[in-house]
Amino acid sequence: MINTNLQLDLFKIGSSLVTGIKKIAESINCSTKHAATGGLVTFERGVEDYFSGRTGPGAMVSMEGYLSKYVLTHRPTFYSHYAHRVKNHSITPIFGDPLNNNIKLEIAAQPNPFPIQTIPPIFDNEKQKFIHFLYPPDISSFILPLDETKKIRKEQGESFESLLEITNNSKPIIIISPKPIINEIEKTVRITGVLRNFEESVLSKFIVNMTGSQQSILGNTIRPYAETIGGLCLDLRESSKLTIKYSKESMKAILYIESHMEDIDKVDGYEKIMGIAFPGAFPGLHWYGIENGPAWGLSASEVYLATNGFSRFAYFIETDLSNPKVYKDSLQKLHGFTEIFRKNVQNYIRKLKGVEIKHRYDFIFDYSKSKLFHPEGVLVSKEIENLLNNYPKYTNDVKWLRNQ
Numbered sequence: 001m002i003n004t005n006l007q008l009d010l011f012k013i014g015s016s017l018v019t020g021i022k023k024i025a026e027s028i029n030c031s032t033k034h035a036a037t038g039g040l041v042t043f044e045r046g047v048e049d050y051f052s053g054r055t056g057p058g059a060m061v062s063m064e065g066y067l068s069k070y071v072l073t074h075r076p077t078f079y080s081h082y083a084h085r086v087k088n089h090s091i092t093p094i095f096g097d098p099l100n101n102n103i104k105l106e107i108a109a110q111p112n113p114f115p116i117q118t119i120p121p122i123f124d125n126e127k128q129k130f131i132h133f134l135y136p137p138d139i140s141s142f143i144l145p146l147d148e149t150k151k152i153r154k155e156q157g158e159s160f161e162s163l164l165e166i167t168n169n170s171k172p173i174i175i176i177s178p179k180p181i182i183n184e185i186e187k188t189v190r191i192t193g194v195l196r197n198f199e200e201s202v203l204s205k206f207i208v209n210m211t212g213s214q215q216s217i218l219g220n221t222i223r224p225y226a227e228t229i230g231g232l233c234l235d236l237r238e239s240s241k242l243t244i245k246y247s248k249e250s251m252k253a254i255l256y257i258e259s260h261m262e263d264i265d266k267v268d269g270y271e272k273i274m275g276i277a278f279p280g281a282f283p284g285l286h287w288y289g290i291e292n293g294p295a296w297g298l299s300a301s302e303v304y305l306a307t308n309g310f311s312r313f314a315y316f317i318e319t320d321l322s323n324p325k326v327y328k329d330s331l332q333k334l335h336g337f338t339e340i341f342r343k344n345v346q347n348y349i350r351k352l353k354g355v356e357i358k359h360r361y362d363f364i365f366d367y368s369k370s371k372l373f374h375p376e377g378v379l380v381s382k383e384i385e386n387l388l389n390n391y392p393k394y395t396n397d398v399k400w401l402r403n404q
Helices: 004-026 043-052 148-155 200-209 212-217 270-277 324-353 367-373 382-390 392-402
Strands: 060-068 082-094 097-111 122-124 127-135 173-177 187-196 233-235 241-246 252-262 295-297 304-308 312-320 358-364
Touching (some): 004 122, 004 173, 004 200, 004 358, 004 382, 252 382
Parallel strands (some): 173 233
Antiparallel strands (some): 060 187, 122 127, 127 173, 295 304, 304 312
16 A cells, blocks of 8 residues: 555655756746846855845846756755765685685764755746756855864754755855856856846745755845845846856766655565675675665675665766766766666566566656656656555646656
């Protein structure tokens, strides 16, 4: 029996950032006449002048910053303060027992990074809106450092949603464009556009659904408690100019995917099968369990794996957005890991239990890549169909994410 409430919660948690930004973009129109440009301002000055009321909706501004199609996202279902990975390992034969080996693993706990996420194009009144993000020019990585103060306070008994340090240079403003930005993306640019606000009703609903970390990440574009205006984006649809200043040598980030094994509850003892099925697994040493959080797969692979209940999985890999070859290699390794895992699970269960199991993808860092992993893309499963039958108001959002 599928637990509909559980699936609803998982969908809302997984998609709240993406669908929330979609609703924000849909609420922005071009009705405000823009004022003459006030010239180039720094990123920080442009943001603070807007929220303090010194400028307002309709003003045209020019800023320099790092233009990206990615925003950081907090994934509570698969989040723990630390990700546990195999740092070093050795396998040595046992003298006189050629069928067995000694296995030694060095397991490292590293701060669990937030992955990156794109927002798919939005169709609004038969026109497309493309969502990008502008960061302060001094951003150097999408992999956030550990906040040492939070770490110490946690050791003293305080509770935190995340121990990562979310500094101002990780907080973007939303960019609305009438066309995809290709040549200037993932570069430092000078950009001119019109400042826009969001509908208050959309802002309030979005804030309710966001985690504290997501609210912090979007602190330069959404401020529900500001005295004057609560939302900010830079609109390129009426009047804009975009010039590349320079490219960064490196921009590290985490790619991720989430999936589940459909009908896995029909298989007795499936938990053991999952441990031996993922690539790079060590004999008899499969998971580092975390109380009240995800378990982490112990693997020799560059891809690291987290599980919730041994039926839902998240896959992460580090990449460099400034290096096309590194990005390509990372994406290929992520794809290869999930494919081997899927095939191993299906083959084991088919052979041992005579049951056919489907591997379904739920969320992905870039929805334009979803059909690379599965011909039907994401959010195509019995669970989602059951959810939509019970909560039809989510149909448009699911169709939007499926059809990228």
